[in-house]
Amino acid sequence: MVSTKDLKAAQALAPWLLLIFLAIPVLVGLAGVLLPSIGYSSAADQQALSLQAWQSLFSTPGLFHSVLLSVIPGLLSALIAFIIVFSFLATTSGGRTLNWIRRMTAPLLAFPHVAAAFGIAFLLTPSGFLFRLVSPLVSGWERPPDLLIINDPWALTMTLALIMKEVPFLLLMALAALPAIQADQRLAVARSLGYQRSTAWLWTVAPALYPALRLPIFAVIAYASTSVEVALILGPSLPAPLSVRTLSWFNDPDLSLRNLASAGALLQVAITAATIGLWILGERMISRVLAYYQQSGQRDFGARPLALLGRTGFIVTFSMLTLALVILIIQAFAGRWRFPDSFPDSLTLGHWRAQLPLLWDSLATTVTIAVTTVLIAFVLIVLTLEQQVSSARVHIGTGTHGNALTRVNHHHIISRLLYLPLLTPQIAFLFGYTVWLEKMQIPPGLLTVVLAHLVFVIPYMYLSLADAYRGLDKRWPMLAASLRITPARFFLRIKLPMLIAALLSSLAIGFAVSNGLYLPTLLAGGGRVNTITTEAMTMAAGGSRSTIAVWALIQAALPVLGFATALLLPRLIWKNRRGMKGFMQ
Amino acid sequence: MTMQSLQLKQLTLYLQQKCLLKLDTQIAPGEILTVMGPSGSGKSSLLAAIAGFLTPEFKLEGQVHLGNRRIDQLPPEQRGAGLLFQDPLLFPHLSIAQNLVFAMPASTRDKQEKVSAALMQLGLAGYEQRDPETLSGGQKTRVALQRLLFSQPQAVLLDEPFSSLDTDLRQEIRKLVFDALTKAGLPAVLVTHDQADADAADGRIINLQDS
Numbered sequence: 108m109v110s111t112k113d114l115k116a117a118q119a120l121a122p123w124l125l126l127i128f129l130a131i132p133v134l135v136g137l138a139g140v141l142l143p144s145i146g147y148s149s150a151a152d153q154q155a156l157s158l159q160a161w162q163s164l165f166s167t168p169g170l171f172h173s174v175l176l177s178v179i180p181g182l183l184s185a186l187i188a189f190i191i192v193f194s195f196l197a198t199t200s201g202g203r204t205l206n207w208i209r210r211m212t213a214p215l216l217a218f219p220h221v222a223a224a225f226g227i228a229f230l231l232t233p234s235g236f237l238f239r240l241v242s243p244l245v246s247g248w249e250r251p252p253d254l255l256i257i258n259d260p261w262a263l264t265m266t267l268a269l270i271m272k273e274v275p276f277l278l279l280m281a282l283a284a285l286p287a288i289q290a291d292q293r294l295a296v297a298r299s300l301g302y303q304r305s306t307a308w309l310w311t312v313a314p315a316l317y318p319a320l321r322l323p324i325f326a327v328i329a330y331a332s333t334s335v336e337v338a339l340i341l342g343p344s345l346p347a348p349l350s351v352r353t354l355s356w357f358n359d360p361d362l363s364l365r366n367l368a369s370a371g372a373l374l375q376v377a378i379t380a381a382t383i384g385l386w387i388l389g390e391r392m393i394s395r396v397l398a399y400y401q402q403s404g405q406r407d408f409g410a411r412p413l414a415l416l417g418r419t420g421f422i423v424t425f426s427m428l429t430l431a432l433v434i435l436i437i438q439a440f441a442g443r444w445r446f447p448d449s450f451p452d453s454l455t456l457g458h459w460r461a462q463l464p465l466l467w468d469s470l471a472t473t474v475t476i477a478v479t480t481v482l483i484a485f486v487l488i489v490l491t492l493e494q495q496v497s498s499a500r501v502h503i504g505t506g507t508h509g510n511a512l513t514r515v516n517h518h519h520i521i522s523r524l525l526y527l528p529l530l531t532p533q534i535a536f537l538f539g540y541t542v543w544l545e546k547m548q549i550p551p552g553l554l555t556v557v558l559a560h561l562v563f564v565i566p567y568m569y570l571s572l573a574d575a576y577r578g579l580d581k582r583w584p585m586l587a588a589s590l591r592i593t594p595a596r597f598f599l600r601i602k603l604p605m606l607i608a609a610l611l612s613s614l615a616i617g618f619a620v621s622n623g624l625y626l627p628t629l630l631a632g633g634g635r636v637n638t639i640t641t642e643a644m645t646m647a648a649g650g651s652r653s654t655i656a657v658w659a660l661i662q663a664a665l666p667v668l669g670f671a672t673a674l675l676l677p678r679l680i681w682k683n684r685r686g687m688k689g690f691m692q
Numbered sequence: 693m694t695m696q697s698l699q700l701k702q703l704t705l706y707l708q709q710k711c712l713l714k715l716d717t718q719i720a721p722g723e724i725l726t727v728m729g730p731s732g733s734g735k736s737s738l739l740a741a742i743a744g745f746l747t748p749e750f751k752l753e754g755q756v757h758l759g760n761r762r763i764d765q766l767p768p769e770q771r772g773a774g775l776l777f778q779d780p781l782l783f784p785h786l787s788i789a790q791n792l793v794f795a796m797p798a799s800t801r802d803k804q805e806k807v808s809a810a811l812m813q814l815g816l817a818g819y820e821q822r823d824p825e826t827l828s829g830g831q832k833t834r835v836a837l838q839r840l841l842f843s844q845p846q847a848v849l850l851d852e853p854f855s856s857l858d859t860d861l862r863q864e865i866r867k868l869v870f871d872a873l874t875k876a877g878l879p880a881v882l883v884t885h886d887q888a889d890a891d892a893a894d895g896r897i898i899n900l901q902d903s
Binding site for chain 2: 580582586590591592593601686689690
């Protein structure tokens with residue numbers, strides 16, 4: 108039995124640990140690339156200020172092209188995903204489809220980037236599923252056409268894949284923010300003034316919703332402009348986007364290229380910052396234009412384009428993702444499959460029989476890392492939130508006012524720092540983090556990977572758990588205390604059981620995030636920690652399609668298992684308690 | 693149970709330097725003090741202050757005593773001030789019996805027997821294992837009142853406890869609650885904006901506009 112005193116001590120410590128786990132790797136990591144880039148590097152035995160790394164970076168052939176291949180897909184994918192999500196919400200708001208969509212979006216979001224990218228590759232490649240479906244009847248092709256679709260020099264396929272993954276993310280973020288801004292009332296008022304539904308949404312809901320989506324959009328830009336895994340699978344190679352080239356410099360056996368890699372990593376930060384800056388600039392311009400039209404009084408402004416964009420964008424996104432999953436499944440069981448045939452001649456379990464014995468080790472590693480990371484994050488976040496709850500309440504006359512203020516403060520620090528790891532390009536601080544580990548002679552392994560995963564898992568779990576806590580009626584703790592129930596007992600017997608659905612779903616989110624991480628596992632593990640994700644990426648270079656499909660499906664199945672458990676378990680436990688329905692999402 | 697009075701000694705409640713209310717009174721065992729006033733007058737904050745749930749933007753001066761104990765510096769769960777809200781707030785994941793047992797002090801004996809006897813008296817015999825959500829509004833309020841009594845409070849704070857009930861049911865439940873409080877000899881503070889509540893409480897009325 109936990110005593111109230113133990114709980115209080117743990118509570119006091121938790122926020123600081125949380126801050127350390129969240130921020131230290133990022134800050135140490137950034138310092139760790141800054142120093143080598145200006146000549147201070149232990150690896151290459153240089154200890155003098157020098158701008159040589161920057162000089163060689165800027166004289167690298169095709170650098171400008173690589174930079175463009177980071178900026179344009181980053182900006183374009185975020186913009187298109189944003190337009191699709193907003194137009195879709197504008198056309199469906201207040202309708203019944205939204206609830207149904209909400210349920211469908213969560214599992215699609217759980218589809219890992221790597222698996223989705225492979226699926227899209229199998230779909231769009233000239234010998235892929237879509238071309239098979241139209242061949243030879245429509246297209247007349249008996250052999251795969253000689254088209255460079257995957258790894259196209261303009262990075263269009265890569266951009267497309269990024270959009271597919273960003274739409275569900277932004278949509279879920281928007282759906283989570285809508286209740287707080289009383290979207291339904293706003294819409295009702297505007298519609299009663301004669302505005303069409305999507306116009307009403309655009310003028311009354313969108314302006315309130317947008318601020319809540321700003322940071323998620325910036326996170327999307329940061330990810331899309333620096334992603335390594337999607338770029339390796341779908342992106343151009345001559346030249347490759349800057350992130351991919353930076354990674355190859357870092358992994359080069361020639362250690363002197365490390366300084367070049369560090370400069371590249373910092374350039375990546377500048378690029379992300381500049382891209383976000385461009386977005387903000389565009390934001391200002393567009394809001395001025397819209398402000399003008401808002402006053403025009405036109406009742407159906409933009410209604411038709413919004414409906415068109417929203418519906419088609421949404422249908423394309425979701426059917427592409429679904430098809431990507433379907434093709435992975437077919438491919439994983441495909442026997443002989445000649446080109447123009449739409450489906451394989453036969454189905455086989457052979458790929459699974461061959462791969463499963465090889466899978467177990469990586470599977471065990473993946474689950475070990477994810478479970479450890481998620482549990483650490485969960486305990487720290489819950490204790491931190493408990494601390495905030497108890498500090499919101501002051502015992503009169505005990506002089507705890509000052510204390511309460513300092514406590515509330517780290518809540519502010521944490522909620523601001525949450526987006527730090529999501530806005531900083533992964534590649535930038537993970538290099539520095541690895542270099543720092545080497546310097547401190549900490550051998551890369553499971554522990555260093557868990558520490559790196561915590562940086563990415565904490566923000567998502569914190570956001571979802573904080574939501575769950577906010578959702579709990581403030582009168583429950585009052586009632587319990589007035590019944591003489593101690594805070595520890597209230598926590599264990601009332602809060603945990605009542606919030607079980609939300610808590611499990613945040614665990615599932617953390618598990619899914621950890622499962623999907625590629626670069627943090629690769630770099631923090633020194634290339635020696637093999638998860639399903641890193642192994643699947645290794646196969647991108649030379650594995651057969653069916654082998655890749657097996658691994659990608661396993662990678663995609665893990666988060667689905669997590670979310671399914673989080674969804675079903677509470678319903679099973681509380682199946683005889685109707686009052687608990689309101690606590691299930 | 694010993695009879696104790698609730699004393700509010702020179703209580704002054706501030707919201708960000710602004711004085712909300714001043715009270716200096718004593719509520720005898722079995723007495724119900726009614727506090728009335730428009731929303732924003734601080735009447736709910738008064739209950740929060742006595743129970744120990746004031747948020748940091750409020751400041752309280754003065755003392756609260758229950759019998760010979762000073763309670764305003766104790767954590768809420770040690771004050772012995774039981775709350776009854778507008779909603780019955782039965783824990784939705786616990787059965788009726790679990791809700792009631794959960795409120796009993798650890799030292800209580802024959803918990804299940806006491807639950808069954810109480811349910812019988814409330815006209816809810818055999819409801820032990822029921823899901824709270826399957827009860828009617830009036831039945832829920834009865835269980836909530838019984839749960840409060842099982843926690844052996846030494847004072848009771850009522851925050852508009854009847855305003856969610858239908859008019860015809862309201863009178864019946866009001867009588868049930870007030871009778872139970874008087875019988876148990878508990879001092880009570882009732883916060884309401886319904887004059888009928890105040891009339892039924894049949895005690896002193898403090899109107900916060902006047903203070």
